[in-house]
Amino acid sequence: MPALLDTISPAVPKIDPRFCCFCLKVDRSKIEGWGVYADEVIPARRKVIEYTGERISRRERKRREDGKYMFSLDSYWTVDGSVRGSGAEFINHSCEANLESRIVKGHILYVSLRRIRNGEELTVDYNFDSTDETVPCHCGSTMCRGTINHE
Numbered sequence: 677m678p679a680l681l682d683t684i685s686p687a688v689p690k691i692d693p694r695f696c697c698f699c700l701k702v703d704r705s706k707i708e709g710w711g712v713y714a715d716e717v718i719p720a721r722r723k724v725i726e727y728t729g730e731r732i733s734r735r736e737r738k739r740r741e742d743g744k745y746m747f748s749l750d751s752y753w754t755v756d757g758s759v760r761g762s763g764a765e766f767i768n769h770s771c772e773a774n775l776e777s778r779i780v781k782g783h784i785l786y787v788s789l790r791r792i793r794n795g796e797e798l799t800v801d802y803n804f805d806s807t808d809e810t811v812p813c814h815c816g817s818t819m820c821r822g823t824i825n826h827e
């Protein structure tokens with residue numbers, strides 16, 4: 677990449693090692709914007725990273741309606757990953773994800789669904805439903821639904 681472009685590109689976001697169980701790194705993604713990549717092999721069914729951020733109420737979420745990194749904990753609480761996020765907020769959606777999210781005692785944990793190769797991009801199914809805003813999907817999977825939303 678030319679030096680000029682390099683100097684104007686934004687800083688690479690950081691992963692907070694306190695919330696990961698494996699070596700991960702952030703890099704450009706073919707899916708969208710930044711992506712998170714395994715920097716070592718990750719076995720199946722292991723906790724990979726916790727999705728952290730500011731915990732906000734339903735009313736506050738409405739106020740931040742343009743927020744990009746919102747994870748609904750339940751019908752009342754949302755975690756806003758743009759505030760004190762661990763880096764998990766940069767994990768892209770895929771219709772054929774290699775991680776799944778589990779909510780354990782109010783914590784959002786991303787767990788590997790299968791063995792993940794060193795250098796593979798981490799993905800999770802955002803599981804938007806038909807009541808959420810329709811978002812086209814570019815995950816590139818042969819199983820792609822065409823939208824991030826489920827029917």
Ligand SMILES: [Zn+2]
Nearest residue numbers: 771813815820
């Ligand atoms: Zn897709």
